[in-house]
Amino acid sequence: MRLLNRLLATLLCLALIAGSVLVIAEVIAALLDRGPAVWDWRATQRWADDTVWQDVVVRIVCVALLVVGLVLLVAEVKRPRLRRLPVDHGAEADSGVRPVDTAYTRRGVAAAVRSAVAEVDGIRAARVKVKRRAVKVSATTGSHNKAMVRQLDRTVTEAARESLRRLQLRSAPSVSARTRSA
Numbered sequence: 001m002r003l004l005n006r007l008l009a010t011l012l013c014l015a016l017i018a019g020s021v022l023v024i025a026e027v028i029a030a031l032l033d034r035g036p037a038v039w040d041w042r043a044t045q046r047w048a049d050d051t052v053w054q055d056v057v058v059r060i061v062c063v064a065l066l067v068v069g070l071v072l073l074v075a076e077v078k079r080p081r082l083r084r085l086p087v088d089h090g091a092e093a094d095s096g097v098r099p100v101d102t103a104y105t106r107r108g109v110a111a112a113v114r115s116a117v118a119e120v121d122g123i124r125a126a127r128v129k130v131k132r133r134a135v136k137v138s139a140t141t142g143s144h145n146k147a148m149v150r151q152l153d154r155t156v157t158e159a160a161r162e163s164l165r166r167l168q169l170r171s172a173p174s175v176s177a178r179t180r181s182a
Contacts, residue, residue, distance in 0.1 A: 004075070082132045085109055088170040104167060106130040113137065116163035117156050117177075122148070124182060126156070130173070135160060137177040144181050153179040 022038055029037035036042065051058060083106065089099035104112075110128040117126040117139055126139045139156045143149060157177040164172050 002080075008072075079132075082106065085130070085167075085173075086170040088168050104169070109135070109164070109167065109169075112167060113160045113163045116159045120152065120155050120159050122152050123156065123179075128160075133171075133173050135164065135173045135175050137175065139177060139179045140182045141179055142182055149179050149181060153177055 025037045026039065026041060029035070084103035085106065087102040087104065089102070107130075110130045113130075113135060114126050114128045114137075117123060117128070117137055120139075122141050122143060124140045124142055126137060128138075129136045137156055137160050139152070141149060141152050143152070156179055157175055160175045160177060164175065
């Protein structure tokens, strides 16, 4: 979203600069008693004087502006994508010393959980997705025994929770794991 905001701000800035240059050119042309320099604003003024609020063109423009405004509002109000998971500084914060702002990236948390799950006996591979409030682990085992797969499912979940506990995140996400046979 940050890139989109910068792009929109740049386009708005360029439009304002172009509009300002146009107005300056028209003011200078009017001071010199010449006709319109770039844009015939008098024709636009006559059109606006003859147009009423109930015209279809005015309504279409108003609805289009309303839709664009609502889309921009929703885009700005939407929570940004989580990039870092902050670390809890419990004991340091209580001692009066200002703690350093420390955080893990989502990719780093996923790598730590994946490493912990890969160390579980019987797990061949693991995929980890880290979101704002949840970590999803998808593990693969070579065993076709259903009881063994269920046991591995519990072991994988505990390994993932232990890995998150060691990371000391400020708010620990929930863990869901699914183990399947390959």
